[in-house]
Amino acid sequence: MSTDTPDAPSDDAPSDDPPSRAELAARVNELEDALDEATSADGTKKMSIIATKGTLDMAYPPLILASTAAAFGYEVTVFHTFWGLDILHEERSKNLKLSSVGNPNMPVPNAVAALPGMDRVTTKMMEKKIADNDTATIEELIETSLDMGVEFQACQMTIDLMDYDEADFYDGVTTGVGAATALQDMADADIQLLV
Amino acid sequence: MNAEFDIAETLDVKGASCPMPVVKTKSATDDLDAGDVLEVLATDSGSMSDIDGWAAGTEGVELVDQEEGDDVYKHYVRKTE
Numbered sequence: 001m002s003t004d005t006p007d008a009p010s011d012d013a014p015s016d017d018p019p020s021r022a023e024l025a026a027r028v029n030e031l032e033d034a035l036d037e038a039t040s041a042d043g044t045k046k047m048s049i050i051a052t053k054g055t056l057d058m059a060y061p062p063l064i065l066a067s068t069a070a071a072f073g074y075e076v077t078v079f080h081t082f083w084g085l086d087i088l089h090e091e092r093s094k095n096l097k098l099s100s101v102g103n104p105n106m107p108v109p110n111a112v113a114a115l116p117g118m119d120r121v122t123t124k125m126m127e128k129k130i131a132d133n134d135t136a137t138i139e140e141l142i143e144t145s146l147d148m149g150v151e152f153q154a155c156q157m158t159i160d161l162m163d164y165d166e167a168d169f170y171d172g173v174t175t176g177v178g179a180a181t182a183l184q185d186m187a188d189a190d191i192q193l194l195v
Numbered sequence: 196m197n198a199e200f201d202i203a204e205t206l207d208v209k210g211a212s213c214p215m216p217v218v219k220t221k222s223a224t225d226d227l228d229a230g231d232v233l234e235v236l237a238t239d240s241g242s243m244s245d246i247d248g249w250a251a252g253t254e255g256v257e258l259v260d261q262e263e264g265d266d267v268y269k270h271y272v273r274k275t276e
Contacts, residue, residue, distance in 0.1 A: 068214045071221035072253050134210045144218055 046075045048189035050182060054083030056096040056126055056138075062195045063087070063141035069191070070148035077189075079182040081155035084195075085162060088154050088169045093138050098123045146172045153177045200259055200271065203231035209238045209267065216242040217249045220272060224256055227274040232259055235270040246270045
């Protein structure tokens with residue numbers, strides 16, 4: 001009952017003649033171009049990070065990964081939203097706090113951690129550890145990342161929500177971007193992370 | 196020292212911790228000519244694995260040698276293109 005016998009000419013074949021060598025070569029070129037376009041056009045790898053947290057401990061992972069990926073030759077975008085904006089805020093980034101409440105690894109019980117001034121104490125402890133260990137500061141990591149071509153984006157909606165000004169951010173930070181920009185970056189990226 | 200290659204530049208990142216040894220190594224290799232070897236001196240014990248991984252995953256550089264000294268980790272990276 002089968003009608004698709006191999007020698008029956010199909011409807012979409014323009015002629016009975018087999019394609020010429022030149023036609024085949026042209027088709028191969030066409031397919032190779034399409035493949036180049038489908039796989040990353042220029043071969044550059046991309047990473048997209050969404051940074052949503054603004055505590056001292058949570059500011060590090062996106063910056064360390066961004067600067068390291070840039071060292072690997074990745075094109076890196078970090079989209080900062082909500083408290084993540086504080087990482088890009090020139091003044092606030094130098095005063096990020098460590099929360100002593102809700103972290104079971106902190107050496108103080110929650111009941112004590114909740115006392116006034118405790119966040120300041122635990123933040124000072126952490127800052128001392130960072131200095132003693134020669135760990136880079138947040139500011140150093142941002143400057144280094146910017147030098148290496150990392151694109152830092154500050155979400156416009158949350159800039160307005162937090163009542164920040166575009167001038168509050170480090171030079172080189174991109175403003176005036178939203179979720180669609182972040183989504184586009186994520187769709188194009190080889191690595192996507194939400195921190 | 197190893198006689199198989201000449202050292203064009205030395206980068207001292209002693210004291211610096213992750214991610215700075217890798218990041219500064221990358222910046223230093225940018226300034227080299229193809230074929231040049233960069234010597235990196237680090238105290239970060241993670242640099243043995245990190246610089247190895249970075250060189251393997253990055254175009255245009257290769258890890259020539261690594262030495263684990265008493266306090267200092269030495270890395271030799273060649274710029275290949």
